[in-house]
Each structure stands twice: as C-alpha cells, then as structure tokens.
Amino acid sequence: MVRRAITVVVVVAGDATFGLVRTGGQLPSSGFVSVSVVALVLLVRSCVPRAAMCAAVFVALQPPHLGVLAVVVCAWSAGRRPRGRWSIVAAVVACALLWVVFLMPALWPAAPERAALALAGFAVVVILPLLAGRYIAQRRQLATASAQVEEQLRRERSLMVRQARLRERSRIARDMHDGLGHRLSLISVLTGALQVEVGLTARAKATVQSLHKTSLAAVVDLAAMIGALTPEAAAHEEQGTHAVEALPQLVEGSRVTGSQVDFRRTGPPRELPAAVSRAAYRVVQEGLTNAHKHATGAAITVVVSYEPDALLVEVRNAVPGCEVRAPSPGTRLGLIGLNERVRLAGGILRAEPTSEGGFRVAAILPYDPEDTHDHEY
Numbered sequence: 001m002v003r004r005a006i007t008v009v010v011v012v013a014g015d016a017t018f019g020l021v022r023t024g025g026q027l028p029s030s031g032f033v034s035v036s037v038v039a040l041v042l043l044v045r046s047c048v049p050r051a052a053m054c055a056a057v058f059v060a061l062q063p064p065h066l067g068v069l070a071v072v073v074c075a076w077s078a079g080r081r082p083r084g085r086w087s088i089v090a091a092v093v094a095c096a097l098l099w100v101v102f103l104m105p106a107l108w109p110a111a112p113e114r115a116a117l118a119l120a121g122f123a124v125v126v127i128l129p130l131l132a133g134r135y136i137a138q139r140r141q142l143a144t145a146s147a148q149v150e151e152q153l154r155r156e157r158s159l160m161v162r163q164a165r166l167r168e169r170s171r172i173a174r175d176m177h178d179g180l181g182h183r184l185s186l187i188s189v190l191t192g193a194l195q196v197e198v199g200l201t202a203r204a205k206a207t208v209q210s211l212h213k214t215s216l217a218a219v220v221d222l223a224a225m226i227g228a229l230t231p232e233a234a235a236h237e238e239q240g241t242h243a244v245e246a247l248p249q250l251v252e253g254s255r256v257t258g259s260q261v262d263f264r265r266t267g268p269p270r271e272l273p274a275a276v277s278r279a280a281y282r283v284v285q286e287g288l289t290n291a292h293k294h295a296t297g298a299a300i301t302v303v304v305s306y307e308p309d310a311l312l313v314e315v316r317n318a319v320p321g322c323e324v325r326a327p328s329p330g331t332r333l334g335l336i337g338l339n340e341r342v343r344l345a346g347g348i349l350r351a352e353p354t355s356e357g358g359f360r361v362a363a364i365l366p367y368d369p370e371d372t373h374d375h376e377y
Contacts, residue, residue: 194208263304299318
C-alpha cells in the first residue's frame with residue numbers, strides 16, 4: 001500500500017510538473033481534471049491493468065497532454081500480468097488506434113517527420129515498458145519455478161537418504177540376527193548343557209552358570225538392538241498369525257463377504273522358513289484384496305502347492321458375472337511392496353491378466369531362500 005501510494009504521488013507530481021512547464025506555469029482547468037483521472041487510473045491499475053493502460057493513453061492524448069508517466073507505469077503494470085495474452089494484444093491495438101486517431105490527422109499532412117516521431121513515442125511510451133514488464137514477470141516466474149523444483153529435489157534427496165539409511169539399518173539387523181544371534185544362542189545352549197555335567201567343581205559350575213546367564217542377557221539385548229534398528233518392521237511384523245498355517249482363516253474371512261472362494265492345498269506340507277511363510281501369506285492376502293476390489297462378486301481360487309523344490313502360491317479370480325461399479329484407480333503400491341517381499345524371500349512374483357479375462361497373482365518361493373537370496377529376478 002505504501003509503495004502504491006508513493007508511486008501515485010510521484011507520477012501525479014511528475015505529470016503535473018510536466019504540464020506546468022509546457023503551459024508556462026498556468027495549468028488550465030482541464031489539466032486538473034486530467035491529473036485527477038491519472039491518479040484514479042494509477043490506483044486501479046493493479047485490478048484492471050489493460051483497461052488502465054488504455055485509459056492512461058486516452059488521458060495523455062487529450063490537451064494539455066498530461067499523463068505520459070502514467071502511461072509508462074500502466075504499461076509496465078500490464079506487462080507484469082503475464083496471463084491473458086490476447087487481452088494484452090487487444091489492449092495494445094486499442095492504444096495504437098487511439099494514438100493514430102488523435103495524433104495522425106493533425107500531424108501527418110503538416111509535418112510527416114513529427115508523425116514519425118509520434119509513432120516512435122508510442123513505441124517508447126507503451127511498447128517498451130510493456131515488454132520490459134513482461135520480461136521481468138517471466139524472469140520472476142522462472143525463478144519461482146526453479147526454487148520450487150530445487151525444493152522438490154531437496155525433499156526427494158532427503159527421502160532417498162532416509163530410505164538408504166533404513167535399508168542399511170535393516171541389513172545390519174538381519175546380519176546381527178542371522179550371525180551373532182545364532183552364535184549367542186549356541187553359547188547359551190552349550191553352557192546350559194554344561195550345568196548338568198557331572199564331575200565339575202563348584203567353582204567351575206558357578207562360572208558356567210554365570211556364563212549361561214550372561215549369554216541369555218546378551219540374546220535379550222541383541223533382540224532389543226534389532227528392534228531399535230528396525231522399528232517399522234518390528235511394529236508391523238506379527239509373529240505366527242501371518243503364516244501359511246493361517247491361510248484357511250484368511251480364506252474363511254473372505255467368504256464372509258459373500259464371495260465364492262475355493263481353497264486348495266496339494267502336496268505333503270513341510271516346515272517353511274519364516275520369511276517364506278510370511279511371503280506366501282502376503283501373496284494370498286494381496287491377491288484376495290485385489291480380487292475383492294477390482295472383480296467384486298467373481299469366483300476366486302486359492303492354490304497352495306508344495307512342489308518338490310519350491311512352494312507355489314496362486315490366487316486367481318474369474319470375470320464378474322454381472323455389472324459392477326468401476327473401482328477406484330489403483331496405485332499398484334501393494335504389488336510393488338509384495339514383489340519386494342517375495343524377492344527378499346528368494347522367490348519370483350507374477351501378476352498378470354488371464355486368457356479368460358480374469359487376473360492371476362502367483363509366486364514361487366524356494367524352501368531354502370539362502371541359496372537365492374542375493375539373486376535379482
């Protein structure tokens with residue numbers, strides 16, 4: 001507000017001074033009217049910049065020809081509003097027509113050189129400030145967009161660093177659990193067996209008992225450290241409930257919704273590693289979720305097959321028999337996360353439409369994921 005008020009005062013004072021100089025210090029009454037109109041135009045130029053520019057040109061062309069500075073300021077303001085390209089072109093054309101209509105008839109027959117100077121003055125007073133204002137506005141927009149892109153890149157880099165740290169913490173936790181945890185458990189078992197060994201002196205038994213308690217405490221501390229390294233995983237990983245043994249309950253819960261879900265289990269069951277068992281449960285869970293979401297009412301088939309060298313898990317849904325409402329567009333984040341879980345378990349995931357028009361989610365999970373854990377599929 002202060003800057004606008006200062007601009008209005010300076011421009012009005014400049015135009016009034018210019019008028020006094022031209023009239024020899026005797027400004028006519030029409031000059032006071034022109035100065036008042038110029039002040040009003042400058043006040044509303046931010047709301048209607050194109051119309052204000054045309055009004056300023058009209059005032060400047062009227063005797064005693066005040067408002068040249070107002071035309072420059074209004075043209076600058078019109079250029080600072082980059083939106084409405086055709087409205088700017090229309091305003092420039094209107095100003096040019098006003099310039100020609102008011103000045104050319106009096107100048108062209110008598111003084112062609114003055115008419116040329118008048119056209120050059122139009123370019124200097126209207127076109128040049130308009131282009132300068134538009135250039136500055138585009139530079140400002142470009143700087144703003146660059147700052148936004150830089151901020152977005154900074155956030156993305158921060159997220160990437162955070163994800164890399166979490167992956168490294170998870171890797172350290174797995175290494176500690178697989179290596180150090182196994183050895184500490186073995187020490188605990190051996191020292192527990194030594195406590196009942198006959199022939200040991202009292203001092204040796206006390207030492208073995210102390211070593212056994214220390215190893216048990218080390219196992220507990222290791223579990224706490226692993227939980228601290230992987231808080232997200234520890235918070236969401238449920239033991240025992242998300243395993244192959246819980247698949248019948250999961251299928252039964254899907255049948256409660258009214259869907260026809262057929263569950264088949266082939267081959268002799270065998271003991272599975274925890275990662276493989278949880279991955280198989282997640283495959284069935286995600287397959288049922290996708291079927292209920294995208295093929296409501298369709299028949300679903302869940303197959304768990306214990307093959308000689310791997311576990312095959314498949315969820316297949318048919319085409320819905322009746323018209324259903326269009327589901328909300330999926331993000332496929334569930335399948336992306338599922339693919340990562342299956343990959344970490346050493347398996348391969350396939351999610352694809354079937355030839356009958358349904359959809360199929362299947363995974364092959366090896367019984368011994370250690371042999372394929374580091375391979376990419």
